[in-house]
Amino acid sequence: MTQPGPSRVATRWAVRIIPCFIVAAFAFAKYAVIAHLCVDYLYRQHHERGLAVALIVLYFVFFLLALAAYVRTVYTTQTNPGLVPWSERRQRVHNERKALPHKEREDLESQSWSTPDLSPDSPGLESFYTKTMFICEPDGRPRWCSLCWSWKPDRSHHSSELGRCVRKMDHLCPWVGGMVSETSFNFFAQFTYWVSMYLAVCVATAGYCLHKQIQASDPLDWRVVVILALSGLFGLFAFGMSMTSTRYIVENITNIDVFKRRAVHYIAIRVPRGTPSTASYQTVTFPLPGPPGTEPHSPANGFTPSSRDRQAVRTFAIVKTEPGENPFDLGYWRNFKAVMGNNIFEWLLPIEHSPCCNHDSPESFYEFGSLIEELKERHGLPQGHRRRHSRADEVEMVERRPSRD
Ligand SMILES: [Zn+2]
The missing domain is CATH 1.20.140 (Butyryl-CoA Dehydrogenase, subunit A; domain 3)
Known part of the structure; x- marks a missing residue:
């Protein structure tokens, strides 16, 4: 900053x-x-x-x-x-900086930029690949904020005024004295x-x-x-x-x-584990590969999976939208209800936060629209991911279940 x-x-x-x-x-x-x-x-x-x-x-x-x-x-x-929470590392640096005299803070400011954390165990990464879909970079990793030193959840944007990433940021409004998001x-x-x-x-x-x-x-x-x-x-x-x-x-x-009307989105969509890349889409498997030279999740080459790896190995296909396509468009009525609520009292009175503020769904941070099915068809992904996944998960669970015979 x-x-x-x-x-x-x-x-x-x-x-x-x-x-x-x-x-x-x-x-x-x-x-x-x-x-x-x-x-x-x-x-x-x-x-x-x-x-x-x-x-x-x-x-x-x-x-x-x-x-x-x-x-x-x-x-x-x-x-x-x-606000999107800072990574622990970024918070620590911020706290150290605050404890310094004002002049010395400026030196530390120059160190406030960080390249993506490539560690497979990068804090926060798991919250993305435990979802079914998320917005990603072309390599399948989530988007990274080099100023917050953390992975950016879908639809978040870094505010230079607040110095923080903000979920579904809209604008800094002088009429209400703060960030509308x-x-x-x-x-x-x-x-x-x-x-x-x-x-x-x-x-x-x-x-x-x-x-x-x-x-x-x-x-x-x-x-x-x-x-x-x-x-x-x-x-x-x-x-x-x-x-x-x-x-x-x-x-x-x-x-x-x-402002980014013509932007394209890369979306990681979960596919059955181990699905290979094809001519129309790349795949990425989480947790990501360990040290260079090792193949992921293969004990044969010395890679020892952590317990987290064993519990959650997930493959995603990376697909790209056309410029201007909005993957979050649910149709007018559902778009309206996602922001304004589900009944007339919520529409008219400032009672409840928008339903879209809830990010607990195992599917995604924000609900994706029908464009996902279109993208699957366009790129030749397996259709009906939810049912397929539950079957795939069953198979994976059977594979992982320890044998007591
Ligand atoms: Zn940020």
């Missing part, structure tokens, strides 16, 4: 200042829309009581929903931004929806009052003009953000994916 550059310093200041601006804008809107326009102008002066009450109710309903989503988003970005994207989307509705109420109230004032040839009310201009401007911005968020949700993409 390096010292923060000017752009990073600017981002940090923006992240601190903008929430204060938002609080001030809400305070002014409450005074101008509720106290001045709804209560004084519509209710007391013009006796449009039903309309005034309806606007006040709508204002507070959308305000409270937007506030709840905003607080939840800010809280989540600060407390649980979806898989843990907060649903709350962020709800915030953009509710704040759009809230600003629409502000625009409608100010627009209606301005219309009445023009008809009555009243002098121009500066508060109406300010509310109309601010709500209109931020309303358009918020509506644009809500449309963008909706698109990302239903297409199952992030801001990072948009």
